[in-house]
Amino acid sequence: MEVRGKAIKTIPIGIKNKFGEESLQQWLEKITPQAREVYSSKINDKAWYPLKEILVEPMANIAHLFYKWDLEKAGWEFGEFSANSGIKGAYRLVFKTLPPAYFISKAVKILPSYYRPSAIQVLENKKGSAVFRITEFPEIDKTTEFRVAGWMLMALKINGQITPKVEITKLLSNKDPYTEYHLSWLTA
Numbered sequence: 170m171e172v173r174g175k176a177i178k179t180i181p182i183g184i185k186n187k188f189g190e191e192s193l194q195q196w197l198e199k200i201t202p203q204a205r206e207v208y209s210s211k212i213n214d215k216a217w218y219p220l221k222e223i224l225v226e227p228m229a230n231i232a233h234l235f236y237k238w239d240l241e242k243a244g245w246e247f248g249e250f251s252a253n254s255g256i257k258g259a260y261r262l263v264f265k266t267l268p269p270a271y272f273i274s275k276a277v278k279i280l281p282s283y284y285r286p287s288a289i290q291v292l293e294n295k296k297g298s299a300v301f302r303i304t305e306f307p308e309i310d311k312t313t314e315f316r317v318a319g320w321m322l323m324a325l326k327i328n329g330q331i332t333p334k335v336e337i338t339k340l341l342s343n344k345d346p347y348t349e350y351h352l353s354w355l356t357a
Contacts (some may be wrong), residue, residue: 170220170308176251176283177224178212180231183250188235199230217285220308228312244312248319256327265329269354272324273299280317297356303341303348311342318350330354 185193197205204227207218218224232243256264264272273294280289280303288305303309303317318335325333333354339345 170306171217171285172220172224173214173283173285174212174216174218175214175255177207177218177227178214179251179254180227180247181208182254183247184231184235186250187246192235196227196230196234199234200227220284220313225308225310225313228316229310232312240311241315244315245319245322248316248321249323250319251316252320252323252327256324261327264324264327267328269299269325269328269330269356270294270296272328273301273352276301284313297354299352301350301352304346306341306348309341309348311340314340314342314348317348321350321352325352325354330356 181193181197184196197208200208201222203222207223208227228243228247229240231247232238232240236243273291276289276291281287284306286305286307287303290302290304291299292302293300301321303314306313314337318337322333322335325335331354334352336351336353337348338351339347339349341348
């Protein structure tokens with residue numbers, strides 16, 4: 170299982186912004202030498218990295234150091250930060266004008282461009298709500314599932330939707346057959 174550089178490059182920036190330079194250094198000391206080498210250098214957006222060593226374990230260290238082992242909160246906040254950092258510039262302006270149904274329909278291509286192998290299905294995509302299922306994602310963990318949820322929530326916020334919500338009803342990491350996300354919002 171692999172994760173694309175674009176999905177991980179905001180992690181050290183998020184730690185530094187939220188907790189400070191000393192906390193970033195503390196985190197870098199806790200992660201494996203392989204992960205430290207990746208996070209201490211310029212991360213290639215297009216490169217693929219081993220998921221467990223470069224995302225799952227470093228995010229668990231974030232949960233341990235800064236969130237009292239709350240994997241859900243760590244994943245959620247870093248997912249929101251990732252979306253907020255990744256949807257920027259001219260793309261952000263265009264993103265704000267798109268109806269949510271448009272970018273929701275693209276989810277089947279977006280997730281596999283960040284994690285491989287992975288698959289997501291859009292089960293429902295209507296005005297004010299959507300339902301997604303991650304059906305394939307070997308080595309998925311709670312932090313990654315909540316990172317995806319946080320990303321979805323921030324995407325809806327950036328898009329200008331009113332009172333967006335993301336609820337996770339099933340988790341692959343809990344041995345459910347899939348991870349299921351229920352999104353809802355009031356259209357602006």
